[in-house]
Amino acid sequence: MKLALITRRYPPDIGGAEKVLSYLAPALAAEGADVTVLTAHAPGLAKREEVATPAGRLTVIRLATSRARFVGTWLYMRNLRRWLTEHAIDVAYVSMLKHDAYVAVAQGRRLGFPVVLRPEGAGATGDLAWQAWGRFGKAIARRCRDADAIVSISQAITDELLQAGFAAKRIRALPNGVPIPPTPWQPRPDWQAAPRAHFIGRLAPEKGLDTLIDAWPLVLATHPRAKLTLIGEGPERAALAGQVERLGLRGAVDLPGATDDAKGQLLASDLFLLSSREEGMSIALLEAMALGIPLVASAIPGNQQLVQDRVQGRLAPPNDPAALAQVILEQWAEFDQAALMGQTARRRVAEEFSIAAVARKHIDLFQSLLDAKGRGRTILE
Template identity: 60%
Template sequence: MTAEAPDAPLKLALISRRYPPLIGGAERVLGYLAEALAREGADVSVLTSAVGEAAAAPAREEIRARGGRLVVHRLPTSPLRFVGTWLYMRNLANWLRSNPVDLAYVSMLKHDAHAALGVAARRGFPVVLRPEGAGDTGDIAWQARGNFGGRIARRCKDADAYVAISKPVRDELTAAGYDGARIHDLPNGVPIPIRPWQRRPDWRDAPRASFVGRLAPEKDLPTLLSAWPIVRESFPTARLVLVGEGPERPALARLAAGLGLGAEAFAMPGATGDVESELRASDLFVLPSSEEGMSIALLEAMALGVPAVASAIPGNRRLVVDFKHGRLAPPGDAGALARTIVEQWSNFDRAFHMTRAARGRVEQQYAIRAVARRHLQLFRELIARKRSG
């Protein structure tokens, strides 16, 4: 850690194994936060792996950010599972040893956190850890069953602070023995588009509903696909688009074929780096998840002002009040989900009115600029505390 002048930009390392162009909720929220921190004047270095689609991206990429500086470093790794993890951790630790850092902010309580905390113990900079979810797919569950999970959990308990994006994340941290005094409740944040979503005059000719996110088991997309033939009984030209990639893609393609959903009714175009354009082209956003911490995709839809239907699970109920900001449907119930979608389109004026309330809520509570400033306040407090002994 270096001694900086009081007004010197904070040198922040944001660490995430996956980062855009890899697209998922965690990747997008870290990307938004990194850019917002830089705009607030921080010197931000994103440390990530050159894996998958990111392998073709530049090893070092400087992104324009008014006010500060944002540089993405894609560290060498390997597609081989265990070798890749070892190489990435080694290169991550070497970067942190060789570059001045005031604070490290780490996505997920996994291998990245273990490496960062090891270097921080010797170099003296604070480390903030950010679990990305709760439940069976969350960080605490991974520590209980993953390779070296117990060892990583023990080191993670040495972190200076933890960011909880939702109450379930906080509850899991405290239940697993993490110090509650070091847990800080900071939500996800998203940009607020200047121009809100507008309904298409001819939307009834071919209404389109979109899901955006990873095609993963916890998103419960089979329930959404099973609901679609029911939706098409009321809206025969309705089209469902699943935007994203993930392990469930082959099974979803088979299910769609078995349900008789052809190209006119269903599409999986893959991941996109332009979520806003996908949402603007849609007449409804649908999130049928069985588990969510705080869905970045749902926040993005609300911030833009797209009519929404989401499963009535705790993470979604935190964002959406039924009939006020959108509609909630019982999780895992294809019939109920279909009826709720049909109701939104059958009462589109009411759905449109809900979008304005949803957009207002995100502006007030989840705007990325305000979330970034709250992070910076926490970071400055931790840095000052560390430097004072």
């Protein structure tokens, strides 16, 4: 099966969607597929990269673009259209319902290959919201409704797709997936002396990190040496750093930037925190659950899809610093129970959200679309 996995951004760009695709691409290749990732070129990166996999083939092609606004998008779309014209593929799988999707759906109709689209988020910052206000968003929305299938990673995204006029029969519920680390999180022997909590993700308004920082003085009243580390980059970095200074939290709250070792950071932590106002299906939350670290997440639909309060972790109301601080303190006050919840979360991810299982479900979807088009089997049984 020749798959084109299309995404404007791909690692080393850092973000939830980028990380999901960086896990999914090699997992699809491990299932025997010939996977080509088509993405935008960035300075300092090779235009073509062959990635070793145990079974199929994975190639990353970085298409020429430009840093100039609008010009860069036009170049990327032109080069994506040209590549799809010049290379035979079986299926195109597109991240986000934006310009890439517009090109891919048109080429799929013209050349006869099925196109599967994948919204990456819901709410005010999600794909459907962008189509309502983005440049050419309405035209792109009309084209996207012609895709052969839409993968939905959450009920919130499914609801938005239906409200936007996407056909229910084309929406397929498929979750995000993550690797399952062989070594789980273990409590640090001296954690109570100076407990550590970590957030890992994009420093953006929808992550609710201002609420988390506002909660931290209340945490420090019980644990004066508690340390909060917000790992990542994003548009809110300067504002969050200013908030830390205003609240006198220098030394208690740290913003070290991005990391390529999220697992190592969490293994050295005592609590994972996700205070989001909006989520599709958080890859950072899934990774924390896969490790088995105790966690606190906001009680929003995307997180509630993964975490049941007091079963896999704790949930706190969004936008409520006092309530968030209280739940954090309860996790540390009942740390043995918090650790048991972490073990339950790890088991759930292993059973339902492993990247290998998710990749197999994707292959089944792609093959069903090929069969419906009469293109026969493309992977040898």
